[in-house]
Amino acid sequence: MQNNLFIYNSLSKKKELFKPLHPPFVGMYVCGPTVYSDAHLGHARPAITFDLLFRYLQHLGYEVRYVRNITDVGHLENDADEGEDKIQKKARFEHLEPMEVVQKYMNTFHKNMEQLNTLSPSIEPRATGHIIEQIELVKILINSGYAYESNGSVYFDILKYNQKYHYGKLSGRVLDELISNTRETEGAEEKHNSFDFALWKKANPEHLMKWPSPWSIGFPGWHLECSAMSIKYLGEQFDIHGGGMDLQFPHHECEIAQSTAALGKESVHYWIHNNMITINGQKMARSLGNFITLDQLFSGNHPLLSQPFSPMTIRFFILQAHYRSTVDFSNEALQGAEKGLQKLMKAVETLNKLKPSATSTIDVNELKQKCYQALDDDLNSPILLSHLFEGVKFINSIADGSEKIDSKGLETLKELFSTFVFEILGLKDETTGQSDEKLTGELMKIIIDIRQAAKNNKDWTVSDKIRNDLKNAGIILKDLKDGAEWERE
């Protein structure tokens, strides 16, 4: 199987030709959400980025196993292996079982992801469903000397690891600097070094989510699940591991260390990271009060939003930026995206009505080549869209009569749009089937107003025609003293 896809590997910091280990199969693992609150804009970015990659790889003919985890235990409030579990904390606030919290926000996440038209992953494993696998991995790490037990908890020994391997290779951290920058925390310190990270944590008596293990009743460290589950479902070595740039350190760095120490070799061939989202130039954060959930975005129910923005507008907007750039949300920018998307979708409609000519004045094949080149260059969706808009101009010009296309070219153009717009970019036309009931009500109001105007002019021909035609369409109009009402037959 051939491809010409170059993808930026965060590990080498270069664009590399994508060569799967076992074609036609591709294994891709992407870090999913910790489900302790509503899905927000930040979740949409990796979901759409890796959906695009998933779709494109499938389009190229690969059989992709796309694994995206759900973190439902072990992600603590701060990442220094201290503080409360995020899910447990939420459970305490909402008076729910931790698993109720997980279920609730996992459902919201799935709903939002479907609205954004992202394809479901092939496997969506949960950390709590893989406690045994995680314990087994800890055992291996202890036996090989890369982990140590301390007061019922188990920590990864980074100094030991760094003797043989290179800790910090992904994020560019230098261990000496980490050491010199670290101040010893006071009190009982279970870790040999403060930068060692937890593989297993002993639970306090009041802790809710805990499991038996050889070391204590406790719970797995946050980084461990991804190593355990990626190995389980994708094998000891696999092609792609993705996630947000904010996860590079410490999460992915720790994953590399764990997996490499346990397996004696590198697991992941291509590390791919999407950049972050900002709002009005500021990072999106709860503390800044500019935090927008996807539900709020879709409903417009947020003080920062001037109007609702549809899921496809969000998708289009995210695709209009390259995945490795930050993307800045603002009402103005989103309105621009909304209009642009409309223009694109309208052109697709126009395309379906075009009539071929005997000759062609445009070169569709060249356009098609350029579309593939854009994606092959590190999934450059903004460039792809610019080419598609070139196609939009073609389509409108043909409809206008200023350009011509032959039947073969027309066929290619239709295929091109259906492939790139719908199949690969995953956009869809939202206008059809959208709140038909509401629209019908508004249309009927308009019709009744027109008929009233006709009646006021004693134009009985028009007013009768409206009533009779409506009856033929299955709608009964009932004149009242003031105005009219309608019902279905």
Added chain:
RNA sequence: GGUCGGUUAACCGAGUGGCUAGGUAGCGGUCUGCAAAACCGUUUACGGCGGUUCGAAUCCGCCACCGACCUCCA
């Protein structure tokens, strides 16, 4: 303080040592009963200061600002 990335026109956002990105908005025109759409044309660019070069927005240096992660402080 450390590491990395960024600063492009009204807004978003690509890209590149010399050649139009694209979308949205604005302006002028064609079309149109009016409008919308569409089409044609068009106005504001590459943070600052130096350097390399025949030529830099694109390469190098310094500075400023922004962001991410980390750290420190609280």
